[in-house]
Amino acid sequence: xxxxxxxxxxxxxxxxxxxxxxxxxxxxxxxxxxxxxxxxxxxxxxxxxxxxxxxxxxxxxxxxxxxxxxxxxxxxxxxxxxxxxxxxxxxxxxxxxxxxxxxxxxxxxxxxxxxxxxxxxxxxxxxxxxxxxxxxxxxxxxxxxxxxxxxxxxxxxxxxxxxxxxxxxxxxxxxxxxxxxxxxxxxxxxxxxxxxxxxxxxxxxxxxxxxxxxxxxxxxxxxxxxxxxxxxxxxxxxxxxxxxxxxxxxxxxxxxxxxxxxxxxxxxxxxxxxxxxxxxxxxxxxxxxxxxxxxxxxxxxxxxxxxxxxxxxxxxxxxxxxxxxxxxxxxxxxxxxxxxxxxxxxxxxxxxxxxxxxxxxxxxxxxxxxxxxxxxxxxxxxxxxxxxxxxxxxxxxxx
Ligand code: GLA
Numbered sequence: 001x002x003x004x005x006x007x008x009x010x011x012x013x014x015x016x017x018x019x020x021x022x023x024x025x026x027x028x029x030x031x032x033x034x035x036x037x038x039x040x041x042x043x044x045x046x047x048x049x050x051x052x053x054x055x056x057x058x059x060x061x062x063x064x065x066x067x068x069x070x071x072x073x074x075x076x077x078x079x080x081x082x083x084x085x086x087x088x089x090x091x092x093x094x095x096x097x098x099x100x101x102x103x104x105x106x107x108x109x110x111x112x113x114x115x116x117x118x119x120x121x122x123x124x125x126x127x128x129x130x131x132x133x134x135x136x137x138x139x140x141x142x143x144x145x146x147x148x149x150x151x152x153x154x155x156x157x158x159x160x161x162x163x164x165x166x167x168x169x170x171x172x173x174x175x176x177x178x179x180x181x182x183x184x185x186x187x188x189x190x191x192x193x194x195x196x197x198x199x200x201x202x203x204x205x206x207x208x209x210x211x212x213x214x215x216x217x218x219x220x221x222x223x224x225x226x227x228x229x230x231x232x233x234x235x236x237x238x239x240x241x242x243x244x245x246x247x248x249x250x251x252x253x254x255x256x257x258x259x260x261x262x263x264x265x266x267x268x269x270x271x272x273x274x275x276x277x278x279x280x281x282x283x284x285x286x287x288x289x290x291x292x293x294x295x296x297x298x299x300x301x302x303x304x305x306x307x308x309x310x311x312x313x314x315x316x317x318x319x320x321x322x323x324x325x326x327x328x329x330x331x332x333x334x335x336x337x338x339x340x341x342x343x344x345x346x347x348x349x350x351x352x353x354x355x356x357x358x359x360x361x362x363x364x365x366x367x368x369x370x371x372x373x374x375x376x377x378x379x380x381x382x383x384x385x386x387x388x389x390x391x392x393x394x395x396x397x398x399x
Contacts, residue, residue, distance in 0.1 A: 017165035020173040024195035025242040026304040027276045028143065028175055030065025030109065031058070032250050035205075035280025039071035039120060042089045043097055050104050052284040059105055061295040062304065063279060065143045065175070066101055067109030070120040077123050083112075083135055098140030109143030109175075110136060114159045115150030124150055125163060133166035136174065145177040146194075156184040160193045177247065177276075182227060187239035187246060196245040196276050199227060199236060203249035205257030207387050217258075217266045218341075218387075220248050224273060225313065233357075237310030240274055246310065247276050254281035254290035261388035264368070265339055267293055268389045271303035272311035272325045272337050298367045299391065302327060302335040311335065314355045322348050326355060334358050334394040340384040348384045350392075352376035362394035 031049060033041045050066060053059045072094075074084040085094045098108040112132065113124040125132050125146070136144060146163055148156070160178055167174045176194035180186050186197035200223050206216030215223075224246065225235035232238065240246045251270065253263045270277060279294060286294075293299075311327025321342030327335040336355065338348050352358065353376070364373040364380065368391055373380055375397060382390055 017168040019164050019176055019192065019194055020168065021243065023173055023175050023243065024245065026306065026308065027245050027274050028065055028177070028196065029062045029277040029300075029304075030067055030107070030143070031063055031279045031283060032067040032069050032109070032145075034069035034111075035203075035250055035252060035255065036282050041068060041071060043092055046097060047100065048284055050101060050106055053106075054104065056283065056286075056291050057295045058279070058283060058291075061297060061300055063277070063294075064105070065107045065109045065278070067111065067143060067145060067278065069111045069145065070113075070118050070147070071122060072110065073122050075122060077128070081128055081131060083123060083128075083132055094139040094141075102140060107142035108140055109145065109177075110139075110141050111145045111147065113147035113149050114154070114156075114163065114180075115148065115152065117150040119147055119149035126151075126154075126159075129162050129166040130169060133163070133170035136167075137170040137172035141172070141174060143175040143177065145179050148180040148183070156180050156186070157189045157193070160186075160190070164193050179247075182223075185227075187228070187236050191239065191244040195243055196247040198247045198249060199224060200248065203252055205252040205255035207258065207262050209257075217248075217252060217262075217269075221269055221273070224248060233314070234310070234312045237273065237312050240308070240310040242306070242308040245274060245276060248273065250276075250278040250280045251294075252280060253294060254279075254283075254286050259385075259387065260289060261385045263290060264293055265387055265389040268299060268337050268391045269325060269339065271299050272327045272335060274303060274305075274308065274310040274327070277303055296367075298393065302329065302391075302393070305329045305335075311337075314357060321346055324350060324355065326357060328357075329393075332396045334362070336392045336394060338384070338390045340386055340388055343386050345383055345385045347381055348390060349379050349381040350390070351379045358394065361397040363397055365393045365395070367391040367393055 101108045115124045116126045178194045178197040182199040190197040201213040204214040208216040208218040307330040309328045314326045315324040323339045325337045362376045366373040
């Protein structure tokens with residue numbers, strides 16, 4: 001028995017496997033190649049992006065995960081079945097790139113897919129999970145986005161658990177980002193598998209358009225309600241918290257399909273719903289106003305509040321073209337965001353006492369105007385552009 005005990009324990013490891021705890025206690029922040037560059041990626045692009053994120057303040061504002069999305073590998077595995085970084089795109093290899101990113105104060109993220117092929121047709125992870133997890137660990141990978149193309153009849157929960165166990169066995173802590181598009185209600189089971197899970201199909205740079213299976217951000221925002229049966233006022237928010245987040249997809253902030261107002265509203269509302277903040281624009285070439293938006297620490301603090309509560313829509317009045325979203329913060333504070341859903345600029349009035357969840361009197365700060373805005377005993381009115389927002393932080397008035 002003495003001799004077989006270690007063997008039995010070793011065999012039991014996969015059964016005891018778990019996700020790495022203590023990671024992503026606030027929603028992960030970073031930059032991902034996909035939304036702007038798709039397959040047009042390289043180590044030069046990643047290095048230029050990292051340098052830009054240091055110079056423009058993004059890294060220090062919290063955007064630390066730099067994630068290579070689909071198309072980073074060669075089209076086939078090698079003779080041993082190992083994944084091979086595309087030698088043209090990454091001539092120095094991914095260990096060197098991981099070392100470079102770590103030395104610059106970033107964390108290194110990578111993409112693959114639970115199916116046999118990725119969505120772009122590159123080798124997927126199926127049947128190679130444990131060997132791939134070892135490769136990722138050897139390259140210093142800190143974050144894995146794992147897609148759901150070409151999955152055949154596989155069961156989502158069981159399939160993602162295999163990769164979770166493989167990461168655990170490889171031994172390097174990795175934030176595990178499930179990209180299953182919400183098809184099998186990952187919010188109900190993914191909390192023990194990974195740290196974030198996509199809730200919908202893909203986003204693109206539009207307010208509420210539709211292009212194939214991609215959607216504008218307002219449609220995705222609305223789905224955070226309608227996807228969950230018997231939805232209470234919090235929609236999918238009830239499933240989120242420190243270490244386990246709903247992922248409504250990456251940011252389109254600064255992309256050409258959005259007006260500045262739409263970028264600002266998108267960013268504000270992603271912060272209200274405690275979304276992962278993965279910038280997707282070309283951060284080497286962005287306007288000062290987009291840079292200031294992405295690095296606005298008062299806005300980011302709403303997303304990154306340690307209480308980790310996902311916000312929700314407290315009020316929607318279609319006739320008045322207004323939606324009001326609220327997020328509970330730590331220390332009894334609240335964030336409130338009013339969105340003009342109409343096609344033209346309009347006066348929006350926030351009647352604080354109509355927001356049933358927020359009880360008591362609060363000092364109000366208008367975050368974008370950078371001004372005090374009275375207290376919640378009186379309604380607040382301001383002119384707001386089409387698809388733009390007002391964003392407030394409410395602090396309890398001490399009695
Ligand atoms: C899927 C994902 C996207 C992106 C592409 C890459 O569509 O949902 O976020 O990773 O694959 O091919």
